[in-house]
Amino acid sequence: MKNYMRFEASVSPLYSNSNEDLWFSFSNGKLIVRSNGDEVSILTKEDLKNLNLRLEYIQCIGALDGYNCFCCQVGEDIQLPSEIKLYDLKSLTLLLEEEIFLLAAKSLLLLNWQKTHRYCGVCGHCMERKNSKSERALFCPKCGYTTWPQTSPAIIVAITKGDKILLAHNKYFPKGIYSVIAGFVELGETFEQCVRREVYEEIGIRVKNIKYFGNQPWPFPNSMMVAFTAEYLDGEINVDEEEIVYANWFSKDELPKYVKSKSIGTELIEWFIKTH
Ligand SMILES: [Zn+2]
Structure with a gap:
């Protein structure tokens, strides 16, 4: 079982307390980590003891490799030694191994849930x-x-047309950055219906051959991204201008800038580059 699942989910500690237990600690939505150049690691119980912070919303999330894992929140005005840093979790997708990133995501999701359900x-x-x-x-x-x-399910889809992919610039993205199309699933809607609706609403085209690609919990603030690939069916690009301000077809040799992270949106673009 150990090798099958490194992480054992649990709402109460599975092992006796250890100074090596992992504490996924957040301050104002940012993860507190031990940082040594490009290497970052999650705080242990011993680290946390030395920092002497006031902890709230403590929850056990389970155990990783036989050590209990907890999540908690600390205050916003905290003094930290230089080797301890605050990171936006999005910026850690490339620095943390996937299993650890997902536990940090789970922690942030649980803290967001608890904070927004006080009454x-x-x-x-x-x-x-x-x-x-x-x-x-x-x-x-x-x-x-x-x-x-x-969690709120959302779709994200890579649409291809021959050797080209549809990428769009959303007004909430940094200048010059493009991505694939994404949107929240409405109540009572299937994922496939959502793909067709979002693409039609935002871009004005119809798609076919919708295929499941993968998924990723995305705790900003509480999404579950479900990824698909699809092919162009018909229609002309006509962006909604509410969210998408520009969209176009790009071959892999003329791709615009996109965010290089371990997000499933980046994985979709990298899938396109590998297969086209
Ligand atoms: Zn009540």
């Missing part, structure tokens, strides 16, 4: 952590309403 959505009373060793939930002691961790 009951039905009666407004303070929510409490459900006292359970097997279930992660918040419940209202007044009316009994219970809520579980949530």
Whole structure:
């Protein structure tokens, strides 16, 4: 089992406490890590003890390689020694190994969930952590309403037309940066319907041959990106100008700038480069 799954999910500690337990600690949405040049590592219990910070929203998330893993939040005005740094999690996709990045993502998702569910959505009373060793939930002691961790599914799609890929510039991207098309799934919609709708709404074209590609939890703030490839069917590019301000077909020799990270959007573009 150990080799099969390095990480064992759990809402309560699986092993006795150790100074090597991992603490995924965030301050104002940023991950606190031990940093040595380009090498970054997650804080251990010993690191955290030495920093002497006030911790809140502590949750056990499970264990990695036999060491308990926790997530927590610390205050915003903290003094850190030079070897301890705050990082935006997005910038760590290339610096952390994938398994660790996903645990950091899980931690941030759980902290975001807990912070945004402090009060009951039905009666407004303070929510409490459900006292359970097997279930992660918040419940209202007044009316009994219970809520579980949530994620918002979104699609992301690489559309090809012969030897070209459709890339777009979104007004929220940095200047000159392009990516594939993405959008949130609406309630009651399948992923495939969402691909067709988003592409039609944002770009004005129709697609065919929608195929599943992969997925990635993306805790900014709580998405689950589900990736597809699709082929151009018909229509002329006509951007919505609300989000997408420019889109075009690019061959792999004339690709514009895109973000090189371990995000699934980058993986889709790299898949295109390899296969076309
Ligand atoms: Zn309530």
